[in-house]
Amino acid sequence: MEIIKVKSYRELSFKAAQFVASQVILKPESILGLATGSTPEGMYAEIIKMYQNGIVDFEKVTSFNLDEYIGLGKESDQSYVYYMQEHLFNHINIALSNINMPNGLAKDIEKECLEYEERIAKSGGLDLQILGIGRNGHIGFNEPDLKFEARTHVVMLDEQTIEDNSRFFESIDQVPKMAISMGVKTIMHAKKIVLLASGAEKAESVYKMIYGKIIPELPASVLQLHPNVTVICDEAAARLL
Numbered sequence: 001m002e003i004i005k006v007k008s009y010r011e012l013s014f015k016a017a018q019f020v021a022s023q024v025i026l027k028p029e030s031i032l033g034l035a036t037g038s039t040p041e042g043m044y045a046e047i048i049k050m051y052q053n054g055i056v057d058f059e060k061v062t063s064f065n066l067d068e069y070i071g072l073g074k075e076s077d078q079s080y081v082y083y084m085q086e087h088l089f090n091h092i093n094i095a096l097s098n099i100n101m102p103n104g105l106a107k108d109i110e111k112e113c114l115e116y117e118e119r120i121a122k123s124g125g126l127d128l129q130i131l132g133i134g135r136n137g138h139i140g141f142n143e144p145d146l147k148f149e150a151r152t153h154v155v156m157l158d159e160q161t162i163e164d165n166s167r168f169f170e171s172i173d174q175v176p177k178m179a180i181s182m183g184v185k186t187i188m189h190a191k192k193i194v195l196l197a198s199g200a201e202k203a204e205s206v207y208k209m210i211y212g213k214i215i216p217e218l219p220a221s222v223l224q225l226h227p228n229v230t231v232i233c234d235e236a237a238a239r240l241l
């Protein structure tokens, strides 16, 4: 793993955007794996600036998002599809038909998971996957478990994740209890992975991800086995390194 420690969230966002831009400049038809959460918001803002300045063009890019809450769709401002439109897609020239998000409103969720996985495979696989990390070490919505869940699947969200993500909802009761998430194998098949971590509350999971045992109880630890991972963390998240 390559570890890049930066001073501030701003620097983290800029560095992360640089990785995305370089990927797309070198391969305009890149397949990008994208993440939600607070952490990549700054990166998306930097990407939009780069697009507006003519540095990067998303016309031929295809995207796949990591996860989505079950029961929420684009009408809900808490859904990840809404988040992605607000934070990125509405501001760049990515083709609508090239945007892929797990459908949290699908009637047959199991089928949706299978088809999502197939779509990723058919696209040729992810060139670059952006990840955040949960306080409990989750990646996507792959929660601490007794085994690594390989492919896109239905997840029961952890108490801690529900509590952490409740800040985006009016009350904790409104946080969905289930989600669809790419699996660990789906993520590990990406050619390159860039994980972003910001804030002191991530310091422990970042430390365990890098130096801990590779165990499904800390899902991000599996990244130790990937040949091309870059971790970008600010000073607070890197506190224990």
Ligand SMILES: O=P(O)(O)OC[C@H]1O[C@](O)(CO)[C@@H](O)[C@@H]1O
Pocket: 035, 036, 037, 038, 039, 040, 066, 067, 131, 132, 133, 134, 135, 139, 140, 141, 161, 165
């Ligand atoms: O960046 P945040 O908001 O701390 O979220 C961390 C992780 O949690 C999730 O939002 C899922 O709970 C992931 O998408 C993200 O990587």
